[in-house]
Amino acid sequence: MNSSMNSLITTVTDSVTTALATTKPLFLWLSGATLGLLVVATLIGAVLAHRVRTPAGHDTVRNLNARIRSWWVMVALFAAAMLLGSVVTLVLFALLSYLALREFITLTPTRRGDHAGLFLSFFVVVPLQYWLVGIGWYGLFSIFIPVYVFMALPSLSVLGADTTDFLTRTAKAQWGVMLAVYCTSHAPALLWLDIPGYELPGALLLLYLMTVAQLSDVFQYVFGKLWGRTRLSPGISPSKTVEGLVGGGLTAVAIGTGLHVITPFTPLQAAGMSLVIVTAGFFGGFVLSAMKRDLGVKDWGTMIEGHGGVLDRLDSVVFSAPLFFHLTRYWFT
Structure with missing residues (x-):
């Protein structure tokens, strides 16, 4: 022992x-x-x-x-x-995906006919998607959920012979897996990118993505509280302002440009990548806010004090991670 x-x-x-x-x-x-x-x-x-x-x-x-x-x-x-190390990081993100998916499913009521699909999502799809990421099987991990899982979920649900709100239930299950598992898994996938001439560990690319995405959220909140006057869309997100979006977004882009030293990007390329992260992160948060308003809730959960649930913290990452990953892979590998 x-x-x-x-x-x-x-x-x-x-x-x-x-x-x-x-x-x-x-x-x-x-x-x-x-x-x-x-x-x-x-x-x-x-x-x-x-x-x-x-x-x-x-x-x-x-x-x-x-x-x-x-x-x-x-x-x-x-x-x-x-x-x-990368394995622990991968496990952490898999756990975050599991928790985020649980929050999503909790707020989108299901029926008995959905149970087989939900079991598949939590106990097969989550570990298998992250295993595919961990072994670097890009060809399969990039289509596993949007092709095979998207077909499997309604196929399993229809076996329950329950047609009540079938289309809505199927779409919710697919959307939950897409956001919580597929999109989120692209963040740790950065660890396995092989970029010629880039000798630093991929962990710094992941750190870059998370830093720019989260700082954009923070500075949009700060700028909005200090100088926000023009509400962007009160019906979707009452706290978001034009001043907060512009001021916070530009600040995050400036920081992302300065952090080009930990990436394979030039300062100009880093500015472009930061702008992609900030823009995608904004729409990620905006889309998920619209979903919450539709569901009649303020937060996805209460796990994180002051931040709501796990999905509330990942909302800017779920849209930005896939874009950042694929742009980096396409242009720099």
């Missing part, structure tokens, strides 16, 4: 050492910068909590501090997964 434990500790230690060595100073620099931003944000939140006087101000600051606390947890989990 002791020898097994020592072997496990040695393996983990070697993985961390190797990850730190191969990422050179860049990963440590980015980790330090992220840690510094979180510390500053925490201090600002603490100061604001003592200074605001109005009930509305208290609600805003309370929401901000809840988001900051959640970011501490999410950044720690993501950094740990990246340091421990």
